Amino acid sequence: MDHGPRTGNKVALTFDADMTDGMLASLRAGRVKSYANLRILDLLERDEVPATFFLTGKWVQRYPDVTRRIADNPRFELANHTYGHAAFTGDCYDLPSQPVNELRGDVAKTFEVIKPYGGRQTRYFRFPGLCHDAATLDALAPLGVTVVDGDVVSGDPFATAWKPLVRAVLDHVRPGSVVIMHVTEANAAMTDEALPHILAGLRERGLVPAPLSEVLAGA
Numbered sequence: 001m002d003h004g005p006r007t008g009n010k011v012a013l014t015f016d017a018d019m020t021d022g023m024l025a026s027l028r029a030g031r032v033k034s035y036a037n038l039r040i041l042d043l044l045e046r047d048e049v050p051a052t053f054f055l056t057g058k059w060v061q062r063y064p065d066v067t068r069r070i071a072d073n074p075r076f077e078l079a080n081h082t083y084g085h086a087a088f089t090g091d092c093y094d095l096p097s098q099p100v101n102e103l104r105g106d107v108a109k110t111f112e113v114i115k116p117y118g119g120r121q122t123r124y125f126r127f128p129g130l131c132h133d134a135a136t137l138d139a140l141a142p143l144g145v146t147v148v149d150g151d152v153v154s155g156d157p158f159a160t161a162w163k164p165l166v167r168a169v170l171d172h173v174r175p176g177s178v179v180i181m182h183v184t185e186a187n188a189a190m191t192d193e194a195l196p197h198i199l200a201g202l203r204e205r206g207l208v209p210a211p212l213s214e215v216l217a218g219a
């Protein structure tokens with residue numbers, strides 16, 4: 001799914017929590033400080049804004065306390081973004097790649113990693129880089145997941161300024177939209193600066209952030 005019904009006034013803010021072995025190595029070597037942007041959580045909590053987090057298993061294992069904080073918030077939903085942010089389609093940006101026959105196990109394992117945290121668990125799944133094809137969708141069918149891309153790409157990975165993110169979101173957002181952002185700090189350093197402006201722009205347009213489940217259901 002890319003978005004919910006275009007009726008009503010709700011939009012979903014979604015945040016991906018990527019984590020690869022390469023990112024873990026960067027953390028260990030001290031090349032980066034953090035892949036968990038706590039300022040985003042501070043802001044969403046302060047303004048009581050609902051959001052949905054697509055978590056990789058490796059991110060959850062690296063940031064258990066942050067995952068708990070997300071799960072403990074009744075306005076936040078938890079969703080699945082693979083275990084190690086690999087691509088299962090072959091070529092997908094510069095993501096590490098894994099054979100498609102490992103996809104189902106990978107996604108099932110990620111649900112097992114997320115599940116103990118409780119909170120608003122979902123069966124939503126997002127492919128890293130949004131890279132999918134018929135074979136990957138077939139492989140996931142037995143898991144009963146809903147694959148969610150999104151219709152508004154903020155472009156926040158590796159951004160060097162916040163204004164283009166605000167523009168990218170506010171120029172394209174409509175009722176039912178699913179906005180894709182990242183909570184990965186070092187790899188998306190402008191997202192927390194853009195977020196207050198995005199929230200203000202949504203308010204001006206009469207759009208209200210809601211959990212992904214409500215947006216997709218048109219509830």
Ligand SMILES: [Zn+2]
Pocket residue numbers: 016017018081085127128129
């Ligand atoms: Zn991702």
